[in-house]
Amino acid sequence: MAAYGSKDAMSNRTLSTIDATSARLRELALGLQDGDFLGSEEILVEKLGVSRATVRQAARLLEREGLLRVRRGLNGGYFAGRPNLNTVEAAVSGYLDTLDMDAQDVTVVASVLWVEALRKAASLRTDEARAMAERLRKRVVALRPDAPFGRLIEIEQETRTEIFALTKARYIELIFQINIAFAQKRFSAVSMTNDTEGHAKFVDAWRKGKLMELDAIIDGDPELGMLAARHTRNLWHQRIWPAASEDKVVAE
Secondary structure (H helix, E strand, O other), rough: OOOOOOOHHHHHHHHHHHHHHHHHHHHHHHOOOOOEEOOHHHHHHHHHHOOHHHHHHHHHHHHHHHEEEEEEOOEEEEEEEEEEEHHHHHHHHHHHOOOOOHHHHHHHHHHHHHHHHHHHHHHOOOOHHHHHHHHHHHHOOOOOOOOHHHHHHHHHHHHHHHHHHHOOOOHHHHHHHHHHHHHOOOOOOOOOOOOOOOOHHHHHHHHHHHHHHHHHHHHOOOOHHHHHHHHHHHHHHHHHHHHHHHHHHHHO
């Protein structure tokens, strides 16, 4: 056991103070709106009853969490913050990079989440859901057979945004987007080009699958929605996985 006053004991006490201060600052920040003023450094030192150095260390932890912003200068101080989706995506995706994660595994998880999102959307059976699906359906129908890959991505992303907003499936959206952000960095740009063999065939298959997803929402058919979602996600797997495997062989 470390003796009282030893280096380890002092370190533990300091860590506990920082943790406690961080917890208190986090509570204060979450009790305010994004951008609200928490106080100057002097005010927080007095309010929290800790040293200036402890306040600064705790503030750095909360800055990394996106819950606190520090402004320097005459009108500076500590302000409440809120992490956004892009910040969380970048942080978690960067962490996954350190784990040597299999990108195919990540896309499989994303696909499972998308199937659930479609089930929820098709289960709504509301005028709002039908109007959203009909609007997107017109865009898909208008696609040309030789539509560039970027155009498909644009409609795909808009569909995701609309469906996640409609179903209020924020947690599913968060995990899905993290997985997609990670996977996009791993797959070859070759799989995203318009001149790959079979691109026109992919456009046709994707178009039919997307229409099936949207029709499921219009008809209020969750079983069809899940079936269509699995189909469209499998199309993406078939498009991007082979190119990723070829890149891996070349790299080795």
